[in-house]
Amino acid sequence: MSTDLMPNRFTPGEAQISTRESELIARRDSVLGASYRLQYRRPVHFVRGEGMWLFDPDGRPYLDFYNNVPSLGHCHPEINAAMAEQASRISANTRYLEPRLVDYAERLVATFPQELNRVVFTCTGSESNDLALRIARLASGSEGVIVSSHAYHGTSAATAMVSPNLGDAIKLSPAVRMVSLHGPSGIPERQAAAFFEEQVRSAIADLNRRGIGIAALLIDTIFSSDGVWVDPPGFIAGGVKAVQEAGGLVIADEVQPGFGRTGTHMWGFGRHEVVPDLVTLGKPMGNGFPIGAVVGRKAPMDRFGATARYSNTFGGNTVGIAAADAVLTILHRDRIPEHAHAMGERLKMGLEHLAKLHGGIRGIRNAGLFFGIDIGLDGTREASRRAMALEIVNLVRENGILISTTGANEDTLKVRPPLICQAEHVDRFLEAMESAIRKVVA
Amino acid sequence: MSTDLMPNRFTPGEAQISTRESELIARRDSVLGASYRLQYRRPVHFVRGEGMWLFDPDGRPYLDFYNNVPSLGHCHPEINAAMAEQASRISANTRYLEPRLVDYAERLVATFPQELNRVVFTCTGSESNDLALRIARLASGSEGVIVSSHAYHGTSAATAMVSPNLGDAIKLSPAVRMVSLHGPSGIPERQAAAFFEEQVRSAIADLNRRGIGIAALLIDTIFSSDGVWVDPPGFIAGGVKAVQEAGGLVIADEVQPGFGRTGTHMWGFGRHEVVPDLVTLGKPMGNGFPIGAVVGRKAPMDRFGATARYSNTFGGNTVGIAAADAVLTILHRDRIPEHAHAMGERLKMGLEHLAKLHGGIRGIRNAGLFFGIDIGLDGTREASRRAMALEIVNLVRENGILISTTGANEDTLKVRPPLICQAEHVDRFLEAMESAIRKVVA
Structure with missing residues (x-):
């Protein structure tokens, strides 16, 4: 398998990060060692969680569309x-x-x-x-x-x-x-x-x-x-x-x-x-x-x-x-499974609409609120599809939303919001996706 | 290995237990199945914990001299x-x-x-x-x-x-x-x-x-x-x-x-x-x-x-x-290791005294508050030493103190009180041990 096993990760020197974060990462690497990897080109750091949202030390909110442990929301x-x-x-x-x-x-x-x-x-x-x-x-x-x-x-x-x-x-x-x-x-x-x-x-x-x-x-x-x-x-x-x-x-x-x-x-x-x-x-x-x-x-x-x-x-x-x-x-x-179904339908329709408008989405699969979104333009090779998926994940992260990649080629977006997500969160995610896709297919 | 792998356990019909407990055990067996075993001839049920103590539904206190998870005391x-x-x-x-x-x-x-x-x-x-x-x-x-x-x-x-x-x-x-x-x-x-x-x-x-x-x-x-x-x-x-x-x-x-x-x-x-x-x-x-x-x-x-x-x-x-x-x-x-050392010394001295007075204790080993106490009279066979250890564990349990057995022959008492135990708890345990040993060697 030639694919990087965890492409969505922090690599020192790849992106600009603050001195405070660099220092923390150096200490972290020194005591936790090689087993521990940070997600995203610019790692995230959260000091507060509430429902669908995580907040960084500057108070900036991030919409969680990835974590399936706090499935009923953060800090319930x-x-x-x-x-x-x-x-x-x-x-x-x-x-x-x-x-x-x-x-x-x-x-x-x-x-x-x-x-x-x-x-x-x-x-x-x-x-x-x-x-x-x-x-x-x-x-x-x-x-x-x-x-x-x-x-x-x-x-x-x-x-x-x-x-x-x-x-x-x-x-x-x-x-x-x-x-x-x-x-x-x-x-x-x-x-x-x-x-x-x-x-x-x-x-x-x-x-x-x-x-x-x-x-x-x-x-x-x-x-x-x-x-x-x-x-x-x-x-x-x-x-x-x-x-x-x-x-x-x-x-x-x-x-x-x-x-x-x-x-x-x-x-x-x-x-x-x-x-x-x-x-x-x-x-x-x-x-x-x-x-x-x-x-x-x-x-x-x-x-x-x-x-x-x-x-x-x-x-x-x-x-x-x-x-x-x-x-x-x-x-x-709270009939969470039924709610997850309804939100999943809304998200799927939105993604299908995006796919028609912009291309760059080759496939959409879901059951309820578990989505795989295949990224890539027709005819692009595996490496460029993977790079495109990784770019979208990081663009979306910079836009304040958390997702990641999966699949044999890591060119599928893995999207798993907490099950309590509402229409406004789905719509906010779709906006961020649209913006990211427009950039990568441009 | 012919030894029962968990001798200190509840066996239906062996001891008198309340109807309420029998019903709960039947439901428990039905859903949890054979992997789950209860300790003691008469199982214990606790509704409250505090420091060294556990309390049953009737408010009766039990001194915990066994659990090494809540090492700093229950419900800290x-x-x-x-x-x-x-x-x-x-x-x-x-x-x-x-x-x-x-x-x-x-x-x-x-x-x-x-x-x-x-x-x-x-x-x-x-x-x-x-x-x-x-x-x-x-x-x-x-x-x-x-x-x-x-x-x-x-x-x-x-x-x-x-x-x-x-x-x-x-x-x-x-x-x-x-x-x-x-x-x-x-x-x-x-x-x-x-x-x-x-x-x-x-x-x-x-x-x-x-x-x-x-x-x-x-x-x-x-x-x-x-x-x-x-x-x-x-x-x-x-x-x-x-x-x-x-x-x-x-x-x-x-x-x-x-x-x-x-x-x-x-x-x-x-x-x-x-x-x-x-x-x-x-x-x-x-x-x-x-x-x-x-x-x-x-x-x-x-x-x-x-x-x-x-x-x-x-x-x-x-x-x-x-x-x-x-x-x-x-x-x-709170200098817990030093305290554990001091309490361990007190417990060891007390046990050595008991051994001299009554017999029935063939060996005492400890490091700090981790004790193994070998039970049996000189010349007794493995099976009777095991039975004697089991009898002591259950006598002590009836007297409101929790311990259990260990070792190849399960004739060694395993005693591991939370590390916060005080002289009064050590002395209470020694009293219960003395009473139990007098009964089994009589």
Whole structure:
């Protein structure tokens, strides 16, 4: 893979920044080292957050159209109050009886199809995917894992080994197989389902042929790091069925699409009308508090629990549960998924209009408020499309709006506003996009 | 391993519990499933925490002599205020500039020997150990890991595979080698250092012979799940040197001993007068907020960071940093390590007195406020020693104090009070211990 793995980042000397910021960056580099990278040519620094907005030290507002952790808005007073109240009373671990843990677990599981009736709590999406792989491997007795070509499923050793998106420096597991998606392969949408199923079946056959066997199909239900591939709804169904028939488990990675982002459904797999065996949760679950979970079918979950004694010190602690409980209450009460759907429609129409007016937008894909916007003029090469996408991200940032890039070629804009965004925010984003596109296509 | 892996747990029908609790447990089992186990014959349920104390729904106080997450006490008002204040202002991720992240990283690193000058933040101790293994394997180019016979290093796939304490149901990595400790092997303390070094050298030789090579020696600096083996200080030094000379990295797992628990030192490895290559942090770091870290030498940390693009969504988020920052401030300001040393001395003297008076205590080991107390009468068999330890834990629980068991045979009491405990709490615990021991030896 020759693509820069994180093109939208700060590189010293590339852009003018203040002395104060340069000094802070030098100290940062000295103590945090090479693992830590800053987004944008000119890094951002925020001292206050409120709903859709972040404010820099000079009081300049930035509209957040990127972060999917504070999915109900930055510094949500109701969620913060729930956390503070719980923290002042008791923060119990799961080896003590705690009604709130059980209440929330029941409420969470009630949002899933009835076959998925067990939950285990973790602290991060990476821990959720790592645990789901352990469960699938124990239940299937096999090691093989099928993922998409540019999948990213986490930072732990086991999840990094099934995350081709991390690039050549990270060794892939000998037991992982990658399947392509129709869009990047140039396959038309009407053949998407057959194409996906055929590749999954062929991966299963190869894993069996080598004695590795199939443990899991692990997929984003919105293929995010592949470039936000979402349509047609249901195109994954044949592949899902093939894996389940072969004795493997289907793991729906809902760390990004989950909790209403897809608009019409609480969970991305619902949009595809499939029922996975395990579902992994993370990012927006606590609107910022580190909490994740694996929800799944009784048989594999209990088989694992009975033999493997999973115990996560912080997973399911009462303060995290209080945050997640407040999030779920607000999602239901304020009909957030429906709202995300409506705002997603408005944003899509606006983008389609822009594409017609100015060119420079080659494709628009979304489910609810998760958008992939392919950038580039017809006939331009990969490198120039990537440069154009990066230019737009940075122009928009200078104009006070946060987005970034994704996809195999990093020439797709990744746009994921908090789900509480309103028409005025959508319109403000569209204005900034129009201005940026006019500049890059000029 | 025939030992029950978690003897101190609730088993339905074993003890009388209220209808309300039975109903809650039934609901809990139904939604959380087999992974979740409750401690004590009669599970505990707390509705309020304050300092050293937890209170059940009837207002009955329990003295916490077990939990090492709320190391500065339950529901600490100062730490909670720091979290709430930060959460109300901004919760930024590490891809944005944030002075507080850099300030805390510098303050944290300043508590380490100067060679250890890089830090990467995680959310849990498991994530810290998982990341440290990835760093060590990349830096060494080898796969082999040496751990103690009953080590426990985490819940992720990679850490579980080097955690023999999890029992036979979890497959160990083909690249892991276990070394015994002198105490459980019947080796006298004066031969402890030579015994440890010899075993480490022999494990390295075996790993090399098989072409696996040595990536890391991964050890608790208080060998906790092995039964709290701490003395003599420095006994690990020869093994540490052997690994470093062979090109492997030494990972000090400070998830349990770190942040002042050992009394005289902030970090357990300091007590052994060695400098590891990587140090992993977790549990008490945020006094309850899920935050962990890997601190280490520049070369392996930057090599990993430059190639592997580690990005942890919640790791280093500003609210977790605010909690950790408050913890570090209190540790320094209130001279918590010195206080833990003094309280540890008082507790040790009291236990030695009890042992002389009543028998039933075969050994007492501690560093600061981390105690292992071996239970059993001379000549009793393993099963009866285990039963006796379990009986003491449950008698003490009925008397309103929380402790549990550890060690290969689970006949060692694990006692880890929050570090703020005072003489009155130590004395209260000793009274309860005396009463329990008199009953079990009678």
